[in-house]
Amino acid sequence: MRDRLLAAEKVKAIDWRDGALYLLDQRILPFEEKWIAYTSAAGVAEAIRSMVVRGAPAIGISAAYAMVLSARARIAEGCDWQAEWEEDYALLADSRPTAVNLFWALGRMRDRLDRLKEDADPLAALEAEAIAIHESDREANLTMAQLGVDLIRKHQGNAQTILTHCNTGALATGGFGTALGVIRGAFIEGMVERVYADETRPWLQGSRLTAWELANEGIPVTLNADSAAAHIMKTKGITWVIVGADRITANGDVANKIGTYQLAVSAMHHGVRFMVVAPSSTIDMNLASGDDIPIEERDGSELLCVGGQRVGAEVEAFNPVFDVTPADLIDAIVTEKGIVERPDTAKMAQLMCRKRLH
Ligand SMILES: CSC[C@@H](O)[C@@H](O)C(=O)COP(=O)(O)O
Known part of the structure; x- marks a missing residue:
């Protein structure tokens, strides 16, 4: 059954590629299939608030990728990048209150950063964590x-x-x-x-x-x-x-x-x-x-x-x-x-x- 279920996976709403988060704009479906590229955490927070992306797991996955976008921008700016990363974290946490997947995904991203070895690359670790969150949701769908x-x-x-x-x-x-x-x-x-x-x-x-x-x-x-x-x-x-x-x-x-x-x-x-x-x-x-x-x-x-x-x-x-x-x-x-x-x-x-x- 798993293979037949996988073959039925046709539509997707979230795509992480070329260092950007692409979201299928759900405000205008089914009349128009338009993807919007996001390169900042603030942009993703607004996409969640305005329901470009919606649905509890999709909100969590998007927020996880947003924290990667945040790390990339804040590290490039230098200074105390982690303090500014926390500001983006708070912005995302404030985007919608009910779906707990949002807070769960943000928490996982922060834990990943907390567990980082001194010489490890934070950006690579955060990106791997966001992809793992996305993949494990896909697997969970199949099992359920x-x-x-x-x-x-x-x-x-x-x-x-x-x-x-x-x-x-x-x-x-x-x-x-x-x-x-x-x-x-x-x-x-x-x-x-x-x-x-x-x-x-x-x-x-x-x-x-x-x-x-x-x-x-x-x-x-x-x-x-x-x-x-x-x-x-x-x-x-x-x-x-x-x-x-x-x-x-x-x-x-x-x-x-x-x-x-x-x-x-x-x-x-x-x-x-x-x-x-x-x-x-x-x-x-x-x-x-x-x-x-x-x-x-x-x-x-x-x-x-x-x-x-x-x-x-x-x-x-x-x-x-x-x-x-x-x-x-x-x-x-x-x-x-x-x-x-x-x-x-x-x-x-x-x-x-x-x-x-x-
Ligand atoms: C797998 S989605 C489960 C829920 O998130 C869904 O039933 C729902 O209530 C979505 O609400 P929405 O306001 O569209 O984000």
Whole structure:
């Protein structure tokens, strides 16, 4: 299955070459495929903030490369380059608050620098670390896809009708996706009849990105309004809701794109299984529960305007872009270290002690 999964890796959103970070501009997909080259950490921080690049793992990978760009520029400037590198670190850490992969990747880059032998080349070491972070996310996607497919097979086998939310595919990761990776794997194995993709208001990751990724590969996909999800669960024979995550806490609570929580409540009501797929870099064992997760609120204009055109009345808009699904609504969390069914604090702690399966 691994080879067939690798052959399905067609789209990518992040490219590190010729000493620059290239990002596929996700603000204008699916109408235009435009790559932007970044050569400074400040540029990458702005790309994360403005969502040129988005999705928890992709944000972390981009930040890691940004720290290489920072080191190159700061070393060239001379003086106390590490102090200025720390300023870039803080700038990146401030770009988006919810996805913990950002802080995890930045932490790994700083650790690499701290462990550096005196005569070692810091730039080469940081670049190797960023590439390792990128590669290991790609590997994690492959492992999670295989584990997720096995889990589906264990419960129901073929003929899955799956509902998903946001975009968790190649555009959001270093490989071919977390939740969308499992869906891709299940399709390759002949197990998927149809995928329902929530449009994911207000940024439309579902209609612009997920529908585009799935349609490009010939995976049967139907787009629906977020508010149609409960009706679809009731009438369309949904077997699984499969989503990604931006931060999972020590008790198994999951922060993900706004609207995920109501999907989990609905899934429980309709007896539909609920799977979360995320690499261990998304797990934050420092937070006891989802109540502690900082939830990003973005500008109200994202709600009040569509395609740059004002559609809402002249009122204030509240735009939290993530929510927290409590662990007791989740059937399984699939990671590259293994699967946790019916997550709780003890099971999450056991999972984090395990080695990666690849
Ligand atoms: C593999 S991506 C998992 C999550 O990052 C994804 O579901 C999500 O919520 C992305 O939010 P976004 O605001 O588009 O960065």
